[in-house]
Amino acid sequence: MPDISLRRIALLGCGAMGTRIARAIDSGGINAVLTHVYDQAPERSKGLVDSLKTKPIIVENTHLLSSNNTNLVVEAASQDAVKDVALSVIQNKKDLLIMSVGALLDEAIFEVLADACREYGRSIYLPSGAIAGIDALRAVRGELESVTLTTTKNPRSLSGVPYIEQSGVDLGSLDGPAEVFAGTAADAVRHFPANINVAALIDVACAGGGSTKVRIVADPSIDRNIHEVRASGGFGSMIIRVENVPDPDNPRTSLLAALSAIERIRGLCSGGIMAG
Ligand SMILES: NC(=O)C1=CN([C@@H]2O[C@H](COP(=O)(O)OP(=O)(O)OC[C@H]3O[C@@H](n4cnc5c(N)ncnc54)[C@H](O)[C@@H]3O)[C@@H](O)[C@H]2O)C=CC1
Ligand SMILES: O=C([O-])CC(=O)C(=O)O
Secondary structure (H helix, E strand, C coil): CCCCCCCCEEEEEHHHHHHHHHHHHHHCCCCCCCCCEECCCCCHHHHHHHCCCCCEEECCHHHHHHCCCCEEECCCCCHHHHHHHHHHHHHHCCEEEEECCCHCHHHHHHHHHHHHHHHHCCCCCCCCCCCHHHHHHHHHHHHHEEEEEEEEEEEEEEEHHHHHHHHHHHHHHCCCCCCEECCCCCCCHHHHHCCHHHHHHHHHHCCCCCEEEEEEEEECCCCCCCEEEEEEECCCCEEEEEEEEEEEEEEEEEEHHHHHHHHHHHHHHCCCCCCC
């Protein structure tokens, strides 16, 4: 049940997604105020704050985001940021919304955070991000026999990933679709930390323990970030497919991911009737 007293928000990460979230709050579309921000790149936090009507305080490090009277810390930074700060946010009795969900496929981290949420009575929210149907997958998790995620992106949305460079695939010379990864969700988020958080979301929803099957395909002929989940089991079967427009400020990230975060924050801050 959402806590409608959530009104003061701190933001970790002022990149493509963090900027959209901050602007949605600043525009008055969410019943909340952005009180504090932090980014390890100081020019990012300053650039964001300069562009906002209501100026949040720029803090000196991640931990200061939860050492004030905010209710909710929103993470839109990186898996490393989650590993660094998530536990202290919960210990400081703040709720936490995580977008770099891949961090949770480290079993030790998941268990520590789950225990801390119980002990301190706080919640960690994982918006459905760049995928859809997370609620349905969670509902049928006890009946699942098979789940596979296939993610297809333009090579420019996959550039700079050491795993691809080491595997000898030359993204620049592809003239058709090429599989660049096949394996488990746990390995996918390790090798593609900024590209496949959706695999972690699906795996957490299905209680897969990191074992959900994942394929990543580079296809120079497409300009969308496409995620397709095929699931089957005792409930029947489902195919969930999204064809996402990439965020113009970060082609790895889909616009839907930021919109999903904003909608989740809006719901947490307003209560009322909510679908899904
Ligand atoms: N859950 C989902 O469906 C999706 C999740 N994501 C993830 O959400 C996160 C945000 O995405 P974008 O805004 O597009 O990325 P971005 O690269 O545009 O921005 C990330 C910002 O966080 C900052 N940052 C990174 N590590 C940090 C740390 N340890 N401490 C403080 N600041 C740090 C960077 O300097 C940068 O300004 C990424 O981890 C991305 O992989 C992206 C798309 C979908
Ligand atoms: O935004 C997307 O399409 C997917 C993505 O980067 C992620 O899951 O990390």
